[in-house]
Amino acid sequence: MNFQQLRSIREASRRGYNLTEVANVLFTSQPGVSRQIRELEEELGVDIFERNGKRLTGLTEPGKGILKIIERLLIEAENLQQASREYAGKTSGTLSVATTHTQARYVLPEVVQGFRAAFPEVRIALQQSAPEHIAEWVLSGRTDIGIATEGLSQFPDLVSFPCYRWSHLIVVPEGHPLLAHNPVRLEDLAAYALITYDVGFTGRSHIDEAFAKAGLEPDVVLTAMDSDVIKQYVSLGLGVGLVASMAFDHARDLGLRAVEATHLFAPNVTRLAVRRGTYLRSYAYDFILQFAPGLTRAEIERAVSGAE
Secondary structure, X not given: OOHHHHHHHHHHHHOOOOHHHHHHHHOOOHHHHHHHHHHHHHHHOOOOEEEEOXXXXXXXXXXXXXXXXXXXXXXXXXXXXXXXXXXXXXXXXXXXXXXXXXXXXXXXXXXXXHHHHHOOOEEEEEEEOOHHHHHXXXXXXXXXEEEEOOOHHHOOOEEEEEEEEEOEEEEEEOOOHHHHOOOOOXXXXXXXXXXXXXXXXXXXXXXXXHHHHOOOOOXXXXXXXXXXXXXXXXXXXXXEEEEEHHHOOOOOOOOEEEEEOOOOOOOXXXXXXXXXXXXXXXXXXXXXXXXXXXXXXXXXXXHHHOOO
16 A cells, blocks of 8 residues: 555545546556556455446445545645654745635735745745635645635535625726715616626625525626726726725726725625645744734634544
8 A cells, every 4th residue: 555546546536537637636647547546446355436347437335435534644644744844944845825816916915925024934835716726726735725705615624714804895987877876776786787706706606696686687797807807897998896895995996986885795704724634834824823813823723633
């Protein structure tokens, strides 16, 4: 039994039993993956996967139990590596953070600045993507910390912490008719073309839920992951924007006006997530506490270890 065999089993389950994808992730060949899986099954004396010919189609009942053990073994192996790095160099290394554009652009700069001042020898690898990819990267160990507003709390193998609440703003060009409405109603918004976030990004679900509850069909003519892109198209007169409150700056966003929308859409909660059972280096705790000062290291440790 070796770690490559264990990783082949885990990745086969994660990649929908597509051995070509597994081989790409593990930087090996498809026949090599098949051999690793077959050798472990022979050693254990049990079929881990169901098959249709040579193609894997699912996990057997024994395979489901074995996979849980493999997951724990690989997490502990990674924790051992992290612990050794901790003792070898407590204030140096790399912290990988996956997040959305809005968090990276508008919220994290101050946190990163403070963190770099405290840990100048730690490199930060900042990755931006969709919430589902962020969750996948944290689960796979590709990244240490994930930050997003949507999606992170839906994965049982992630521990996620609420960090701060925020709301949406309506953004329009100077002189727009909506500026005469006080307050703006959903019916007023529904009369205009709307520009906002892609589904699954930056609280978009609360926007959709509000219109659906009111029995209205919004005319969303353009969506984007990037708040700056949304504001750019609003400035061109292509529609009314709905953006995160932290993405608007009155001094910087010249020619645009922001209108409060807290009465229209439910508040949003940005969450930070780590993999359950993972070993976090000391500077990772410091980063988390700078981003979410309402947390304590003790409660983070309890949650990650499963003590609560």
